[in-house]
Amino acid sequence: MLDTVNITQTRSQVREGSVDNSLPLITIYEISKILGSTLNLEKSIHDVLNILSSYLQMRRGVVTLREDHGELEVIAVAGMSLRRAQEGEERFPLALAQQVIGTAMPVIIHSLADDAQFVRYAAGADVMEDEVQSLICVPLKTIGKPFGTLSIERHRDGTNSFQFEHDVRFLTMVANLIGQAVSLEHKVAADRERLILEKARLEKAIPRPETGKFAAAGLDNVIGHSDAMMKVSAQVRQVAPSRATVLLRGESGTGKELIAKAVHFLSPRADKPFVKVNCAALTETLLESELFGHEKGAFTGATSDRKGRFEMATGGTLFLDEIGEVSPQFQAKLLRVLQEGELERVGGNKTIKVDVRLIAATNKDLEDAVTRGEFRADLYFRINVVPIFLPALRERKEDVPLLARFFLDKFNEENGRGMRFSDGALEVMSCCKFPGNVRELENCVFRAATLAQNDVIQELGLSCHNDQCLSATLWTRRGAGKSIGGLAPVTEQDVPDTFSTAWDNAHSASARPGAARPSIPGPRYPAPSVPGPLSGSDNPVGEGGRYHDQGAAPGDLSGDLPGDFNDSGLSEKDRLLLAMEKAGWVQAKAGRLLGMTPRQIGYALKKYDIPLKRM
Template identity: 40%
Template sequence: MSYPATERVPTRSELLETELETLYRVSHVLNRSLDPNETVKDVLKILHQQGGMQRGMVTLLDPESGELLLNAIYCEREDVKPEPVRYRPGEGIIGAILSHDRTVVVRRIADEPRFLDRLGLYDLELPFIGVPIHIGPGEPVGVVAAQPKIAADELLGEWSRFMEMVANLIAQSLRLSRQVEKEKQDLTQERDRLRRTVRGNYGFDNMVGHTQVMRLVFDQVRQVAKWNTTVLIRGESGTGKELIANAIHYNSPRANGPFVKLNCAALPDNLLESELFGHEKGAFTGAASQRKGRFEQADGGTLFLDEIGEISATFQAKLLRVLQEGEFERVGGTRTLKVDVRIIAATNRNLEREVEEEKFREDLYYRLNVMPIQMPPLRDRIEDVPQLSRHLVEKIGKSQGRPLLISDSAVRMLMRHNWPGNVRELENTLERAAVMSPEGEIDGDTVVLTGLEEKILGGARPAVAPTVDLDDPEMDERERVIAALEQAGWVQAKAARLLNMTPRQIAYRIQTLNIKVRKI
């Protein structure tokens, strides 16, 4: 079917004015969205209605198949119902434009042997202009094509330049769209990688300890992680309460949500209220803008309130309302906000005694103490020191960017300390020892340099004394003498009998090995 060309030929000034107006409208449409599926058809509509270029078509390269896929067409004829069309490189006039990477202008499309007319769309008596689309140097990524309204050979060059400008605008939009999509994919991959890393760091397999008390803790963590139950982690400072909170969150259904932390002991009441609930602009001096609090930040995730036993009685009442209702107002605000937050709290205080002394609200205590988890001190699980030490040494080695090992003699010395500072003290001791180990191996002599031996000799013995084989061939002489003295309660005569020595011999060993005698 042909379309009669009844339009008059425009003057060059009229054509230029029309093209400028059309390019402006095309750029406006392309800026509206980064999705080419939403914008390209509107571009073809503008070309049809405003720019004098009808029956437009855009095909884009499918990177998987290497074929051109029909992305959009525009035609006012209702009888044209295009089906999915593909062009292989070099196939038909569209495929030839892609393969040869140059603009093709045909004076009369009926005379073009490469024209396949798969769409049944074009006027065979009118010209045809097809332009490759580039988003960078190298191969083109698509083709935009259309027919002028009228046959005017003298304007074909002008129309082809105009279509090339349209192709450039489409290319810029595609380039930006693909760049944003790539950045989005990169961010998604990075997010997923970080999530995998975090989950790996806080996975159940990385929780260290094989003693009965720690196995109980791990079993509790595995069970409570499945639910939204409020958890109260109890234990001395340095026992790893925050690590347990991390493990619960990152192994729970809320793992993809935020994990927000706040140390309640670090802030006075007025700042604590602002930190937890947020504030409105102008709520107090210095509140230059609205700010979301930790509860809002943790919506859909978990809020970890460390040192919960340190908050004042006044603030306890405010916190209780949020825990009961999930509702609060920002400081200086009147609008009630509702959040979905799981609470994990931690404390080293004896809350039961604090409740009896009316220092801690009983109703808040029961609201927090739904699922208590007691973290044992390190002195109650001395048998975990070897495994824990090697885990920490590996962690320190990664932070220092080198392989780091710890010898059995060093581990045996670590097991003789009662660790009042718990795991945190152990990690600090190992880090000091690592600094003083240029060869990458922490041995007994290096541990002595950290000052640990003076603490061992001056402090109390571990609650669980490790059993030491005095005939262990891997023990050096200094370790063997110290182990015998400890088993003998630092009575030199008893230690001498354990080592099949005379009291004079062991006294000599103590002096030459520079062993500081412990007074019991």
């Protein structure tokens, strides 16, 4: 940047008519440095105008550009307010700029006060009584037609004539530099959009590994061969060819995004973009800009027009993940776009038509959200056209070994290893509930592979065997009836007791006759319900797939009880209170009196909402 001393000297030299020959070169050098240092076009052009105000004693400067829609807009000013100039309050005559663009020739207005179209613009300047306002406007162009203008306002002594030829030549050189910068910025924006489309095309062209039945069904990006997933496959193949909106329902980690991609790749829109947005990751303001796009100047930082995800997905598919997290205020805006197929960018007033196929996903209970007024009923009916429910991993246990091997192969490829699972390890993993579903299984595999001492992962190397499975702790701490973080609500049958039934069954087959079952410490997931007619002593796990401890299920105090607790006049709650009083409010002692485990006592206390006393 030119220093203050040089600028002051330059102004004096210009007034005297003796301009330093080196000054134009220095100014051009400074301008080229500014334009080449950043792609922030508005800021760099504003800095250029500031340099011109020092060299040419420019009072006011304006740069205009013709946008894609053909209208001429003010993008940078000096000596005035940009907002006021863009809104027309500064009364800069855009007709002059249109004339310069149309003729591709500079225009000089020797006296603004004497020109009818400039009178109102001239009145807004700070002018001395003996000064004359002049204006020079030159076109911005590279090789083709002009696409903008650079204009500066000069004030001169009315008693002296002034030669503008030198200024016109100099401003033409500056305009060419600005034109090159504008052209470069447009090319970078176009390349970015082209790369996004190319990335989407390449993602669809990448071959995917065969995964058994799903490969034949057209869902080769999904792993599994259980009946539950084959039903999902059939639904996907049936709905994919249509334009119907799809709503994917399921717990967190069940693979909703993979199913959304499968719907897209099996549809006639497969060669068009698949665009995804996580609605829960953005605030309402950012989500509106991300989905609908924004116009330049719509808010701070909006330095150029930007297409939204709806426009980017035109002709293809838009996947809105976690749609249940959208605020009620934004739901109304989203509903209009989905209903009418048209939108307006943030800060714009031009209606844009879009053609997208919508796939939404959520782990929330939308029906409950509609009942509580948290989700608009009209939006619910708009997106709930074809619902597809994805099963939790605990509902398709036969897929666990296949998934576990897939994730282990992925780990081996990323880390250059050759690990494998033992049959016992896969059997144990098949017994787990995995409340975090496939995402939790992947973490479990990576953790076991990372901590394994050799190339074979044994059952003793799993976290659940070493009392380090924190996911199981999360499951047990949620409490009955609660649903958090995309996990399913806990039912009474899901509350864990001692060991997982499936775990014990997996080991009982290999146990010697008469031998005790192996003691496997650590938190366990709730045991699954065991189908069939077994009951009582014929069913080792009892009703609901839970172990009966001393003949009592969790919270059930109706069995044969010792001593004072066998009084038929006592309710279950009274028996529990009496046992807790006799045990000094120690749950383990009360459990022994009632023939129950401490965990069953704890559940019964929660069931009857009995607060614990500290003795």
